[in-house]
Amino acid sequence: MPDFHRSIPEGDDKERLVCRDCGFIAYENPKLIVGSVVSEGERVLLCRRAINPRRGFWTLPAGFLEMAETAEEGARREAWEEAQARIAIEGLLAVFSIARIGQVQLIFRAGFAAPGFAAGPESEEVALFDWAEIPWAEIAFPSVHWALRAWRAAAGRPLGAPASNPPEDARGTVPLPQGSGL
Amino acid sequence: MPDFHRSIPEGDDKERLVCRDCGFIAYENPKLIVGSVVSEGERVLLCRRAINPRRGFWTLPAGFLEMAETAEEGARREAWEEAQARIAIEGLLAVFSIARIGQVQLIFRAGFAAPGFAAGPESEEVALFDWAEIPWAEIAFPSVHWALRAWRAAAGRPLGAPASNPPEDARGTVPLPQGSGL
Numbered sequence: 001m002p003d004f005h006r007s008i009p010e011g012d013d014k015e016r017l018v019c020r021d022c023g024f025i026a027y028e029n030p031k032l033i034v035g036s037v038v039s040e041g042e043r044v045l046l047c048r049r050a051i052n053p054r055r056g057f058w059t060l061p062a063g064f065l066e067m068a069e070t071a072e073e074g075a076r077r078e079a080w081e082e083a084q085a086r087i088a089i090e091g092l093l094a095v096f097s098i099a100r101i102g103q104v105q106l107i108f109r110a111g112f113a114a115p116g117f118a119a120g121p122e123s124e125e126v127a128l129f130d131w132a133e134i135p136w137a138e139i140a141f142p143s144v145h146w147a148l149r150a151w152r153a154a155a156g157r158p159l160g161a162p163a164s165n166p167p168e169d170a171r172g173t174v175p176l177p178q179g180s181g182l
Numbered sequence: 183m184p185d186f187h188r189s190i191p192e193g194d195d196k197e198r199l200v201c202r203d204c205g206f207i208a209y210e211n212p213k214l215i216v217g218s219v220v221s222e223g224e225r226v227l228l229c230r231r232a233i234n235p236r237r238g239f240w241t242l243p244a245g246f247l248e249m250a251e252t253a254e255e256g257a258r259r260e261a262w263e264e265a266q267a268r269i270a271i272e273g274l275l276a277v278f279s280i281a282r283i284g285q286v287q288l289i290f291r292a293g294f295a296a297p298g299f300a301a302g303p304e305s306e307e308v309a310l311f312d313w314a315e316i317p318w319a320e321i322a323f324p325s326v327h328w329a330l331r332a333w334r335a336a337a338g339r340p341l342g343a344p345a346s347n348p349p350e351d352a353r354g355t356v357p358l359p360q361g362s363g364l
Contacts, residue, residue: 030249068282072279172252
């Protein structure tokens with residue numbers, strides 16, 4: 001591995017990872033997660049994770065945006081990869097900042113563009129849940145809760161301004177409780 | 183510099199930059215730009231760039247989100263760094279994908295939280311412009327046009343769903359014309 005240390009490059013004002021051998025600066029910037037709350041009627045699509053972190057827990061189809069993709073394209077790709085679902089995006093439901101791990105999440109509201117879904121390679125299981133059936137104790141990440149709540153709050157209405165972090169974790173810095181569902 | 187070549191790591195399905203010497207994978211993900219249309223009455227704040235790219239052209243206070251920042255914190259920091267302005271964010275005005283350069287831009291609508299502004303180190307000049315006075319031929323980037331249009335379209339109204347790319351450049355892939363203002 002490269003021999004990185006932290007130092008402030010000339011003309012910068014923040015510590016960066018700089019290789020001691022060659023001077024290469026590995027800029028670390030927050031990464032974008034794109035995903036969707038996909039619904040059919042009253043039911044929402046969730047995926048049980050086949051990979052870590054949070055293997056076995058339920059999440060939305062979502063993942064890292066790749067180069068040369070738009071945010072919407074990335075969300076559609078993730079729905080295909082994780083849930084083998086072809087989705088039709090309606091608009092942006094929520095923007096969450098998870099400063100603790102350097103993430104910003106763009107969560108879209110979507111329906112099915114074609115019938116059918118199935119577990120992709122990163123999912124153990126994919127299913128539609130009525131609101132009352134959602135396995136809240138087995139949800140993978142707090143932001144999945146937030147997104148589902150934002151979806152519920154806007155249900156049946158045109159999308160307004162996107163939701164953002166809830167007041168209890170306004171910066172996405174609250175540590176996850178150990179041993180709990182989260 | 184590390185001796186990177188492009189290859190597909192095991193378990194992945196995309197080419198990544200992998201160091202021939204040590205196997206380090208330099209994942210390239212799109213970067214997040216955060217910025218604001220800051221207005222006072224009918225006038226909007228623009229900064230004339232003191233740095234390349236597009237030195238001498240006008241832009242919004244905006245820049246790369248840093249680690250451990252929320253999107254709103256990054257937008258406030260950029261307004262301070264580039265325009266020495268303390269801003270109050272109202273909400274998310276627009277989300278633009280610039281697939282050509284691997285960027286997603288989150289543009290907020292904001293007012294001044296405290297009076298005053300001045301050119302920061304990356305700006306030659308900072309000024310408030312009436313709509314009719316905006317130097318359209320000297321705007322730095324297409325997305326600055328898009329953001330200003332979105333701001334104008336929502337002027338005086340609560341923010342609804344954020345604007346996204348205009349139809350003529352739906353993916354942010356249209357090359358910039360040579361020699362023009364853009």
